[in-house]
Amino acid sequence: xxxxxxxxxxxxxxxxxxxxxxxxxxxxxxxxxxxxxxxxxxxxxxxxxxxxxxxxxxxxxxxxxxxxxxxxxxxxxxxxxxxxxxxxxxxxxxxxxxxxxxxxxxxxxxxxxxxxxxxxxxxxxxxxxxxxxxxxxxxxxxxxxxxxxxxxxxxxxxxxxxxxxxxxxxxxxxxxxxxxxxxxxxxxxxxxxxxxxxxxxxxxxxxxxxxxxxxxxxxxxxxxxxxxxxxxxxxxxxxxxxxxxxxxxxxxxxxxxxxxxxxxxxxxxxxxxxxxxxxxxxxxxxxxxxxxxxxxxxxxxxxxxxxxxxxxxxxxxxxxxxxxxxxxxxxxxxxxxxxxxxxxxxxxxxxxxxxxxxxxxxxxxxxxxxxxxxxxxxxxxxxxxxxxxxxxxxxxxxxxxxxxxxxxxxxxxxxxxxxxxxxxxxxxxxxxxxxxxxxxxxxxxxxxxxx
Amino acid sequence: xxxxxxxxxxxxxxxxxxxxxxxxxxxxxxxxxxxxxxxxxxxxxxxxxxxxxxxxxxxxxxxxxxxxxxxxxxxxxxxxxxxxxxxxxxxxxxxxxxxxxxxxxxxxxxxxxxxxxxxxxxxxxxxxxxxxxxxxxxxxxxxxxxxxxxxxxxxxxxxxxxxxxxxxxxxxxxxxxxxxxxxxxxxxxxxxxxxxxxxxxxxxxxxxxxxxxxxxxxxxxxxxxxxxxxxxxxxxxxxxxxxxxxxxxxxxxxxxxxxxxxxxxxxxxxxxxxxxxxxxxxxxxxxxxxxxxxxxxxxxxxxxxxxxxxxxxxxxxxxxxxxxxxxxxxxxxxxxxxxxxxxxxxxxxxxxxxxxxxxxxxxxxxxxxxxxxxxxxxxxxxxxxxxxxxxxxxxxxxxxxxxxxxxxxxxxxxxxxxxxxxxxxxxxxxxxxxxxxxxxxxxxxxxxxxx
Numbered sequence: 001x002x003x004x005x006x007x008x009x010x011x012x013x014x015x016x017x018x019x020x021x022x023x024x025x026x027x028x029x030x031x032x033x034x035x036x037x038x039x040x041x042x043x044x045x046x047x048x049x050x051x052x053x054x055x056x057x058x059x060x061x062x063x064x065x066x067x068x069x070x071x072x073x074x075x076x077x078x079x080x081x082x083x084x085x086x087x088x089x090x091x092x093x094x095x096x097x098x099x100x101x102x103x104x105x106x107x108x109x110x111x112x113x114x115x116x117x118x119x120x121x122x123x124x125x126x127x128x129x130x131x132x133x134x135x136x137x138x139x140x141x142x143x144x145x146x147x148x149x150x151x152x153x154x155x156x157x158x159x160x161x162x163x164x165x166x167x168x169x170x171x172x173x174x175x176x177x178x179x180x181x182x183x184x185x186x187x188x189x190x191x192x193x194x195x196x197x198x199x200x201x202x203x204x205x206x207x208x209x210x211x212x213x214x215x216x217x218x219x220x221x222x223x224x225x226x227x228x229x230x231x232x233x234x235x236x237x238x239x240x241x242x243x244x245x246x247x248x249x250x251x252x253x254x255x256x257x258x259x260x261x262x263x264x265x266x267x268x269x270x271x272x273x274x275x276x277x278x279x280x281x282x283x284x285x286x287x288x289x290x291x292x293x294x295x296x297x298x299x300x301x302x303x304x305x306x307x308x309x310x311x312x313x314x315x316x317x318x319x320x321x322x323x324x325x326x327x328x329x330x331x332x333x334x335x336x337x338x339x340x341x342x343x344x345x346x347x348x349x350x351x352x353x354x355x356x357x358x359x360x361x362x363x364x365x366x367x368x369x370x371x372x373x374x375x376x377x378x379x380x381x382x383x384x385x386x387x388x389x390x391x392x393x394x395x396x397x398x399x400x401x402x403x404x405x406x407x408x409x410x411x412x413x414x415x416x417x418x419x420x421x422x423x424x425x426x427x428x429x430x431x432x433x434x435x436x437x438x439x440x441x442x443x444x445x446x447x448x449x450x451x
Numbered sequence: 452x453x454x455x456x457x458x459x460x461x462x463x464x465x466x467x468x469x470x471x472x473x474x475x476x477x478x479x480x481x482x483x484x485x486x487x488x489x490x491x492x493x494x495x496x497x498x499x500x501x502x503x504x505x506x507x508x509x510x511x512x513x514x515x516x517x518x519x520x521x522x523x524x525x526x527x528x529x530x531x532x533x534x535x536x537x538x539x540x541x542x543x544x545x546x547x548x549x550x551x552x553x554x555x556x557x558x559x560x561x562x563x564x565x566x567x568x569x570x571x572x573x574x575x576x577x578x579x580x581x582x583x584x585x586x587x588x589x590x591x592x593x594x595x596x597x598x599x600x601x602x603x604x605x606x607x608x609x610x611x612x613x614x615x616x617x618x619x620x621x622x623x624x625x626x627x628x629x630x631x632x633x634x635x636x637x638x639x640x641x642x643x644x645x646x647x648x649x650x651x652x653x654x655x656x657x658x659x660x661x662x663x664x665x666x667x668x669x670x671x672x673x674x675x676x677x678x679x680x681x682x683x684x685x686x687x688x689x690x691x692x693x694x695x696x697x698x699x700x701x702x703x704x705x706x707x708x709x710x711x712x713x714x715x716x717x718x719x720x721x722x723x724x725x726x727x728x729x730x731x732x733x734x735x736x737x738x739x740x741x742x743x744x745x746x747x748x749x750x751x752x753x754x755x756x757x758x759x760x761x762x763x764x765x766x767x768x769x770x771x772x773x774x775x776x777x778x779x780x781x782x783x784x785x786x787x788x789x790x791x792x793x794x795x796x797x798x799x800x801x802x803x804x805x806x807x808x809x810x811x812x813x814x815x816x817x818x819x820x821x822x823x824x825x826x827x828x829x830x831x832x833x834x835x836x837x838x839x840x841x842x843x844x845x846x847x848x849x850x851x852x853x854x855x856x857x858x859x860x861x862x863x864x865x866x867x868x869x870x871x872x873x874x875x876x877x878x879x880x881x882x883x884x885x886x887x888x889x890x891x892x893x894x895x896x897x898x899x900x901x902x
Contacts, residue, residue, distance in 0.1 A: 005456050044824040074532060074826060081525060085599070103554060105826040107865060147823050148536070168620070170868035173875060176824050324649040371625050372598050375556040377524060414558060414865050417621035424624060 004075035004246040012241040018272050020060035021279055027451045028347050038314045046215045046223040048124035054231040063423040076196045077400040079102045080246035085373040094396035096389055098267045098409040100242050104368035108411030109266045110141030110226055113235035117224045118145030121188045127220040132207030135333030136168025137411055138226030143177035156182035156210040159202035161333040166414045182207040188304045189213050191308040201329050204337045209310030214328050227263025228341045236269025244273055256392050258407035261288040264341030266410035275352050286353045288353035289384040294327040294339045296320055297348055297355035298369055304449045317451035318345040323442030328431050330360055331419035332380040359430040363387045379411040380419050455697040456526035463692040465791030466685045469723050470510035472730055477797050478768035478902045485815040486900055489765045497666045497674040499575035505682040522566045522599055531556045531697035536824040545847035547840055549860040550694050559862030560717045561592030561677055564686035568675045578671040579603040583658030586612050586784030587619025589677030594628035595718055607633035607661040610653035612784040618866045640664050640761040652780050655788045660761030678714025679792045687720025695724055707843050709858035711835035712739040713785045715792030717861035726803050728812045740835040744882045745778040746793045747771055748799055748806035755900045765783040768902035769796040773892030779882050781811055782870035783831040810881040814838045830862040831870050
């Protein structure tokens with residue numbers, strides 16, 4: 001059997017909340033004014049109550065509403081596919097599987113939470129959402145969700161990606177969303193960043209500041225985040241829950257579970273149900289892969305920091321490069337975030353998750369190998385997971401071990417072809433951050449509270 | 452139930468060849484020199500024997516080779532989805548279903564035959580293939596097929612589409628294919644067309660001439676066609692065969708089966724197994740939808756004509772606008788062909804298939820309605836099938852009938868966003884061909900044999 005598809009009837013009926021099983025509780029978000037844990041009332045102006053409840057919940061299983069399941073059923077369950085041609089190409093005894101999240105209408109895993117967030121906001125009487133987007137996968141996914149539930153949407157898209165990926169803009173418009181390059185003239189924060197640097201390429205941190213300001217300043221508007229927060233990772237667990245069922249059909253259990261990390265949502269979605277198995281005593285490794293150009297886990301600090309550049313969010317306990325850090329314009333725009341999901345950071349600290357950083361060029365090489373063996377063209381973000389899976393498979397070959405490896409194919413790259421053009425034209429390079437730059441960014445946050 | 456997915460085990464094991472069941476045999480292709488039916492030996496320089504056998508076969512079921520099934524299994528069986536949100540939006544009692552062929556790695560139905568053709572050519576010792584492509588869906592699908600079976604590929608892409616859809620070029624390159632805009636300087640035919648009109652937008656007819664000339668002039672090279680011919684439609688029947696099984700799961704039988712037609716392959720793939728039911732006596736309508744800008748069935752003649760512009764192919768009995776006809780540059784590039792599959796034309800003449808022509812703007816409107824209800828952004832070609840399904844659903848509403856309608860969602864439009872940009876910017880218009888233009892093109896072929 002090459003591929004396991006489940007029927008619509010086998011869709012998970014609940015998301016899995018790992019907060020119920022963590023050996024140590026998560027550090028709470030802090031109010032930057034008081035340094036005290038922040039209550040839901042402070043976040044209520046920009047998030048609907050059901051999502052705030054999920055953010056803080058300790059309940060192990062949280063039912064997926066029927067309205068969300070109905071939309072999930074348009075493309076879920078997604079296939080779990082064995083990459084037999086890649087295995088043969090590598091000559092490895094390892095079994096390599098990928099969970100194909102590119103099957104969604106927006107081409108990535110992002111709709112898993114976009115649909116849920118749009119639903120809960122609609123339910124709570126909200127008329128309009130704002131958000132930021134890097135490579136555009138999140139912005140287009142939320143446009144899809146908003147359009148199905150009749151919400152207006154404004155997307156602040158990181159400027160460098162806005163120009164690299166013009167089709168993402170068109171897709172957001174086709175689903176009825178409004179989009180501007182960030183930093184924009186539409187917010188105070190945006191105008192301030194533009195005044196400081198009119199040629200700013202933008203960053204997720206800046207775009208978050210703009211989207212939060214917009215939402216906070218309008219009564220009819222909420223803010224929606226595509227990664228980082230607990231409720232986002234919660235919605236994504238549908239990926240790992242399906243994968244567990246699918247491996248039963250193959251009569252296998254994975255030894256290594258891999259995903260790329262920017263904010264952590266696709267990795268978390270696949271890995272969290274397996275981290276549960278690890279907590280319960282089964283030997284399974286969960287590997288989070290980040291780019292060397294934005295290495296928040298492998299070279300950042302675990303510290304309280306702002307989620308955005310303009311210091312508008314609560315303080316989050318996470319691996320961070322510092323909220324003033326401006327990542328270089330690598331093509332995997334979805335991985336250009338200074339911080340990391342507090343939940344992933346926490347699991348790294350507890351030894352439940354390991355992290356590694358990879359260079360851009362080795363990832364593009366892996367992407368082309370995958371495209372020419374398995375036939376799917378991955379998004380640049382996804383290529384990090386593929387490269388890491390290949391590294392593990394090569395280790396298995398050297399050690400003569402037939403391990404089972406699974407990675408999250410978080411999105412297809414059909415809208416990222418300009419990045420491939422640049423790669424084939426030899427215009428891309430590797431970029432390792434100088435120690436000096438990291439230290440400077442770190443100096444700016446060391447006065448914030450320690451977790 | 453919203454969607455029916457089948458397991459890999461339920462993949463059809465044989466293609467269905469309707470030649471075995473037609474009430475009247477197809478008219479044979481003719482040698483343009485002698486006016487006599489052409490034998491396989493004349494076509495052997497550009498097609499491998501197994502495909503020529505399939506082209507002429509009268510055997511009802513033709514087994515799908517295991518190597519092809521193995522690749523099909525990467526994305527097939529594709530889902531059959533009920534468009535419940537679209538139904539609700541239209542307020543129709545009709546049930547609307549779509550077969551989602553956009554799930555393939557290339558994003559369309561084209562890999563169904565691309566994989567088979569690459570396999571049979573590899574099996575026959577061929578090293579290199581040439582082909583033409585309109586919107587690029589076929590070229591990218593064949594690049595995918597060739598890359599999996601280790602064949603070189605050169606794609607002649609219609610120039611107007613080459614510039615409208617730059618990402619298609621990048622995708623073909625990512626899969627290792629070579630691509631040039633047609634007319635090109637690489638063939639005698641191309642140079643002749645460029646000498647006549649240096650600004651020629653190109654056409655499928657011209658690109659076919661170039662690809663055939665290239666293949667005929669090199670011993671290691673064969674030619675591959677993405678539509679029109681019997682063996683191509685044969686490979687596509689996997690779509691309709693899966694759909695028949697899936698409707699059993701829904702306990703329904705479709706009353707109307709719809710597909711867009713350029714050369715006829717996606718429509719044929721879905722409809723042919725249903726035409727078999729119609730021949731056997733069940734009441735089911737098969738509707739082929741073409742653009743008013745290139746109306747080969749609805750305004751062309753059923754006649755022998757060349758398949759290409761430079762008169763290099765055998766004469767085919769088909770609905771044609773004349774092989775010198777140059778369609779206007781509408782955005783549904785895959786539908787810009789002067790002729791039609793001889794098999795589809797034959798079924799139209801026998802009253803087994805009906806045809807209708809639709810305007811560009813009503814199709815884009817339907818595409819946006821579909822994207823904003825069901826969430827999938829269709830290719831401009833596919834939008835013709837969607838509009839026709841909506842017209843049928845509106846008729847059902849007026850007549851108070853709960854008919855079951857199915858259309859082929861032949862490909863997603865994520866690579867066609869420039870066409871959507873033009874639509875939203877009000878830059879597109881409708882185009883109905885003047886009678887004079889049709890008459891002039893027709894005059895040039897009336898001396899050819901009558902079927």
